Amino acid sequence: MESFFTRYRNLIVLLAILLVQIVGLAVQVRRTDEGRRTFDPKDPSGVRLIRLWAEGLVAPPERGIQSAKMTAIDVWQSYLYLRHVREQNQDLQKTVDRLRLEQAALLEDARQGERLQALLDFQHRYIYTTLAAQAIGSSGSDQSRVFYLDKGSDNGLKPDMAVITADGIVGKVRDVFPTTAQVLMINDQTSGAGVILETTRIRGILTGNASGRLEVVGILADDRIKPGEKVLTAGGDLVFPRGLPVGEVEKVVRDPDRDAFIDVIVKPAAHIDRLDEVLVITNTQPRFSPEEQQDLATSEAVMGAEAAAIKDQLKASEIMAERLPGLIDPNLPPEQQPLLDTSNPNPVTHPPQALHPDRFTPGDAPGTVPDSGAQTAKPERNPQ
Amino acid sequence: MSVLGANFRRDMEIRRYPLLVYVMVPLAALVLQAWLPRVVGPYDYFDLPLVVTVYFALGRRNPIQGTLMGAGMGLFEDALSQHAIGVNGIAKTVVGFIAASVGVRIDVENHTIRLILNFLLSLLSSAIFVFTFRVLLGLDLEWQWFTELFRAIGNSLIAMVLFPLLDRLQIRE
Numbered sequence: 001m002e003s004f005f006t007r008y009r010n011l012i013v014l015l016a017i018l019l020v021q022i023v024g025l026a027v028q029v030r031r032t033d034e035g036r037r038t039f040d041p042k043d044p045s046g047v048r049l050i051r052l053w054a055e056g057l058v059a060p061p062e063r064g065i066q067s068a069k070m071t072a073i074d075v076w077q078s079y080l081y082l083r084h085v086r087e088q089n090q091d092l093q094k095t096v097d098r099l100r101l102e103q104a105a106l107l108e109d110a111r112q113g114e115r116l117q118a119l120l121d122f123q124h125r126y127i128y129t130t131l132a133a134q135a136i137g138s139s140g141s142d143q144s145r146v147f148y149l150d151k152g153s154d155n156g157l158k159p160d161m162a163v164i165t166a167d168g169i170v171g172k173v174r175d176v177f178p179t180t181a182q183v184l185m186i187n188d189q190t191s192g193a194g195v196i197l198e199t200t201r202i203r204g205i206l207t208g209n210a211s212g213r214l215e216v217v218g219i220l221a222d223d224r225i226k227p228g229e230k231v232l233t234a235g236g237d238l239v240f241p242r243g244l245p246v247g248e249v250e251k252v253v254r255d256p257d258r259d260a261f262i263d264v265i266v267k268p269a270a271h272i273d274r275l276d277e278v279l280v281i282t283n284t285q286p287r288f289s290p291e292e293q294q295d296l297a298t299s300e301a302v303m304g305a306e307a308a309a310i311k312d313q314l315k316a317s318e319i320m321a322e323r324l325p326g327l328i329d330p331n332l333p334p335e336q337q338p339l340l341d342t343s344n345p346n347p348v349t350h351p352p353q354a355l356h357p358d359r360f361t362p363g364d365a366p367g368t369v370p371d372s373g374a375q376t377a378k379p380e381r382n383p384q
Numbered sequence: 385m386s387v388l389g390a391n392f393r394r395d396m397e398i399r400r401y402p403l404l405v406y407v408m409v410p411l412a413a414l415v416l417q418a419w420l421p422r423v424v425g426p427y428d429y430f431d432l433p434l435v436v437t438v439y440f441a442l443g444r445r446n447p448i449q450g451t452l453m454g455a456g457m458g459l460f461e462d463a464l465s466q467h468a469i470g471v472n473g474i475a476k477t478v479v480g481f482i483a484a485s486v487g488v489r490i491d492v493e494n495h496t497i498r499l500i501l502n503f504l505l506s507l508l509s510s511a512i513f514v515f516t517f518r519v520l521l522g523l524d525l526e527w528q529w530f531t532e533l534f535r536a537i538g539n540s541l542i543a544m545v546l547f548p549l550l551d552r553l554q555i556r557e
Contacts, residue, residue, distance in 0.1 A: 014478075017477050021473045039523070050459070050463045057411070061411075065415075138419070143527070209526055210527055274425055
């Protein structure tokens with residue numbers, strides 16, 4: 001018996017290690033209500049401990065590498081490579097001025113929208129607070145498109161928080177450790193986000209395919225979907241706020257599994273392959289943030305004179321409209337309003353009946369033929 | 385004398401390294417594997433932990449050590465992903481065992497043989513990974529054969545550069 005173990009020692013060790021791993025895998029896989037198998041999103045405590053150890057071992061060197069890289073970039077961009085900075089600064093100042101004007105113009109619309117949403121009891125979530133974080137590492141596997149942030153639960157991060165850049169959405173926080181967090185990218189095969197096509201208003205589910213490309217699945221074939229159409233978050237997945245840019249339609253292909261459906265290949269708005277700094281949405285509120293309110297106040301102050309002039313013009317036009325004769329008779333029911341009478345395509349309008357007829361009154365002038373229409377017609381307007 | 389027994393050749397040609405190399409090289413491979421894909425973008429056709437596993441398994445010529453090293457590296461990679469822990473572990477466990485077993489029987493000093501072995505073992509690792517995912521666990525996984533082929537080629541190219549460098553670190557008596 002001893003010779004058996006000695007002789008097949010290598011093979012026994014191999015089988016034992018494989019067996020342990022297979023049993024460990026079986027523990028981590030569960031069956032969904034639809035009968036499909038999937039990984040349990042909540043790691044067992046032992047598995048989480050292994051992940052914690054692995055991340056604790058890899059994160060410090062990654063942090064060091066990333067820090068060195070960012071320092072080098074900062075030195076280069078801040079002190080060495082300063083060509084065209086003055087021109088860029090002037091261009092940016094012009095852009096800021098233009099955006100302030102646009103913002104002020106849109107302010108009233110936004111407030112009206114908020115009032116309407118309040119009336120409809122519709123809670124639309126706006127981005128309230130974000131936390132800037134740096135990407136320090138990845139899983140290293142193209143079958144697992146995750147990356148790690150240099151912020152964790154100590155900084156207030158929690159699972160299922162949305163991760164974005166200024167260009168568009170990137171992913172969501174999947175797992176959180178004390179000083180790091182794992183982000184599941186939107187182009188992973190297990191990822192999913194509710195999206196809507198901007199023009200056609202078609203909704204679908206955004207996920208990743210084997211090659212890491214974004215695709216919207218579960219859409220019935222529709223000829224209206226064209227390349228270049230913007231794709232936005234739909235806001236129904238409780239992760240991404242509504243209206244964030246996702247990308248644009250690159251092409252439309254047939255779903256290989258279902259004939260009536262199509263897959264919409266999406267070019268991501270964010271540069272998800274090369275991320276350095278991202279924003280984690282840590283809180284959403286149905287109102288403007290203090291920073292946004294400050295921006296709006298600034299825009300209002302800048303736009304004060306122009307806004308006052310526009311307001312004066314509007315007031316003058318309203319006064320003028322009140323003085324001019326109206327086309328709506330307040331004494332008539334709605335169905336008898338002259339504007340609604342479509343029986344005569346060219347209706348004849350008559351002057352109102354005189355309160356005190358004199359020789360200039362139509363029909364009373366000598367030598368004229370009485371106009372039956374003028375005499376029998378009811379006054380269609382009241383004198384103003 | 386022309387036909388040497390396997391055990392004799394193993395004893396003669398077994399490679400030894402300083403302890404620091406056993407610790408730092410695998411750790412560096414894991415860190416770089418986690419960091420480099422962010423630099424090279426979508427062209428991450430390499431698997432440094434696999435290359436290092438193959439190198440040490442071929443050099444040490446001990447199937448148990450190769451198995452343990454493969455298991456450790458694979459489990460570590462799994463821990464950094466969102467997948468279940470063990471998928472990469474199984475693949476690299478088998479690769480480590482086979483590499484060490486082959487190392488006992490053939491001349492692994494030849495660079496061409498090492499490259500070919502690296503290429504074949506990379507493909508084997510990918511095949512076991514997909515098998516475990518789709519057949520053993522019954523999970524959905526899309527994969528592309530040419531990606532795995534590119535990865536095997538990438539691993540061979542890296543091995544072509546890395547193996548001679550690591551050879552310099554071995555203890556020579």
